[in-house]
Amino acid sequence: MTDVAPSDESPVGPLAGYTIGITAARRREELGAALQRRGAKVIYAPAIRIVPLADDAELRAATERCLEAPLDIVIATTGIGFRGWIEAADAWGLADELVAAFEGKILLARGPKARGAMRASGLRETWSPESESSSEVLAHLINEGDLEGKRIAVQLHGEPLPDVVETLKLAGAYVIEVPVYRWVRPADETPLRRLIEMVPTGGVDAVAFTSAPAAASFLRAAEEQNCTEAVLDALSSRVVAACVGPVTAGPLIKREVPVVQPDRARLGALVRELVAQVPRRCGTLLPVAGHTMDIRGHAVVVDGRYVPLSGAGMSLLREFIAAPGQVVSRARLLGAMGGEGADEHAVEVAVGRLRNALGDAKIVQTVVKRGYRLAYEPERASDVGEGWRY
Numbered sequence: 001m002t003d004v005a006p007s008d009e010s011p012v013g014p015l016a017g018y019t020i021g022i023t024a025a026r027r028r029e030e031l032g033a034a035l036q037r038r039g040a041k042v043i044y045a046p047a048i049r050i051v052p053l054a055d056d057a058e059l060r061a062a063t064e065r066c067l068e069a070p071l072d073i074v075i076a077t078t079g080i081g082f083r084g085w086i087e088a089a090d091a092w093g094l095a096d097e098l099v100a101a102f103e104g105k106i107l108l109a110r111g112p113k114a115r116g117a118m119r120a121s122g123l124r125e126t127w128s129p130e131s132e133s134s135s136e137v138l139a140h141l142i143n144e145g146d147l148e149g150k151r152i153a154v155q156l157h158g159e160p161l162p163d164v165v166e167t168l169k170l171a172g173a174y175v176i177e178v179p180v181y182r183w184v185r186p187a188d189e190t191p192l193r194r195l196i197e198m199v200p201t202g203g204v205d206a207v208a209f210t211s212a213p214a215a216a217s218f219l220r221a222a223e224e225q226n227c228t229e230a231v232l233d234a235l236s237s238r239v240v241a242a243c244v245g246p247v248t249a250g251p252l253i254k255r256e257v258p259v260v261q262p263d264r265a266r267l268g269a270l271v272r273e274l275v276a277q278v279p280r281r282c283g284t285l286l287p288v289a290g291h292t293m294d295i296r297g298h299a300v301v302v303d304g305r306y307v308p309l310s311g312a313g314m315s316l317l318r319e320f321i322a323a324p325g326q327v328v329s330r331a332r333l334l335g336a337m338g339g340e341g342a343d344e345h346a347v348e349v350a351v352g353r354l355r356n357a358l359g360d361a362k363i364v365q366t367v368v369k370r371g372y373r374l375a376y377e378p379e380r381a382s383d384v385g386e387g388w389r390y
Contacts, residue, residue: 012306013039014275017296018282019203021195023047023218024210025186026080027267031208034271041298043204045195047217048183062153062178063089067097072150073106073173075137076125077157079113081180085155086121088180099123108137110157111265132247132265138164141171148172155180183213189221196222199239200230205282205297206240206274210267215243215251232257240281244270284321287380289362295321302358312337313354320364325376327367 016039022028025046032042063085076082089095102123109115109125111132118125129136141147150173154165161177168175186192196218198204209215222231235241235257243249245265252259260277262269284295294301295317299308309317315336319328330344337350351372355361365375 012301012304013037015040015278016306017299017301017308018205018278019043019198019297020274020278021045021198021204021207023192023195023207023214025049025183025214027210031210031267031271034267035208035274038271038275040274043191043195043198045191046186047192047214047221048211049186051182051184056179058179059085059088060092062176063092063094063098065176066153066178067094067101069151071101071105071153073108073141073152074102075108075110075152075154076114076118077110077134077155077161079117081155081157082114082117083120084180085178086117108140110134110137132245134161134164134247138167141168146172150174152176153178183211183217185217185221192218192221193225196225196227196231200227200234202234202238202297204239206242206278207235208242208244208270208274209248209252210244210270212248212250215248219251219255238282240274240278242270242274242277286321286324286374287377287383288324289360289375289377291360291363293358293363300358302360302363305359307357307359309354309357312350313357316350316354320372320374324374325378327370327373329371333371 015035018039019041020035021043022032022035023045024031025048028044028046032044035042086095086098089098099121102121106127107118107123107125109118109128111128115125115128127140129140141152147168148171152168152173153176154161154168155178165175165177195204195207199207207218209218219228219231222228232255235252241252241257241259243252243259243261244267245261247265249259249261260273262273279294279296282297284293286293286295291303298314299306300317301307315338316333319333319336330347333347333351334344337346351364351366355364358364363375365373367373
């Protein structure tokens with residue numbers, strides 16, 4: 001069952017009324033809690049899980065190859081991976097020997113987390129790119145000089161790095177691939193499948209990605225569910241695809257999905273980016289019947305008062321705001337409610353409930369024999385800052 005975590009703090013936070021899916025395997029609770037504190041409803045749907053290889057013969061074999069002869073270059077791609085490598089070596093009684101084999105060598109850290117893991121082991125990196133990109137690490141090595149005969153250990157980050165490894169081999173290097181952990185599909189894929197179903201139907205306002213493997217797995221799962229086109233269309237329009245950094249965004253950018261990402265690849269920065277972007281992309285701010293209405297994903301805020309709405313209520317409201325101030329027929333409203341087999345009386349009941357929830361019947365006006373309209377006041381638009389929903 002999809003794990004839905006309700007907000008437990010002030011419901012009028014900047015993300016109150018919005019639903020955000022989290023695809024992360026690691027630190028998902030930390031990210032979810034930060035979003036909930038800002039009012040969001042969070043759906044946990046891991047797209048991957050991490051399989052550590054501390055007891056894996058493949059990792060031990062790679063470690064022993066690193067110790068067979070002096071290394072020239074060591075590349076750390078992730079903090080958790082490098083730490084896991086040292087911890088696994090420690091379990092085999094090889095940690096001191098491995099760290100000693102790294103000392104005095106060219107040590108490249110793909111980003112600050114990998115750099116921090118190196119320093120925690122008593123090592124000091126030689127160089128680290130600003131972009132946290134494996135491609136930039138590769139370019140640095142190629143530009144620095146001749147790699148012919150160099151022994152290079154590459155700590156993998158959950159997936160193979162064929163472009164990096166092949167390029168180094170073509171340059172004449174002897175490359176040792178170190179698979180510290182692997183990304184695999186989640187044991188229970190039901191939450192992920194349900195999240196994917198919610199994307200094209202408007203059930204979520206944003207999906208957060210914190211690793212490239214999770215983004216790639218999400219897209220593969222959508223393909224398996226035969227809904228790739230619908231998912232990509234939603235992520236390119238009404239659903240925000242938020243990535244923690246450029247590496248994570250890679251699989252989505254390849255599919256031409258416009259992503260939002262913070263300047264720094266950190267969870268806190270990702271949360272701030274979601275706070276800034278989700279209301280802009282998914283919200284609508286309108287002056288109506290003397291009130292200011294902030295229409296959000298599954299709720300509305302009227303003059304600062306949070307009003308959760310039923311599915312029918314939100315469907316009606318979305319029809320009204322599609323063309324503010326214009327008359328919407330009962331037949332059209334009935335269709336928006338999915339009222340197959342129902343009559344127009346169902347619309348009257350639903351409109352009555354919507355008026356009661358909004359707290360002022362004048363917000364939705366009846367136009368005799370024609371339908372209903374939102375009491376939109378365009379002359380006040382500049383006063384309330386109308387213009388959300390980009």
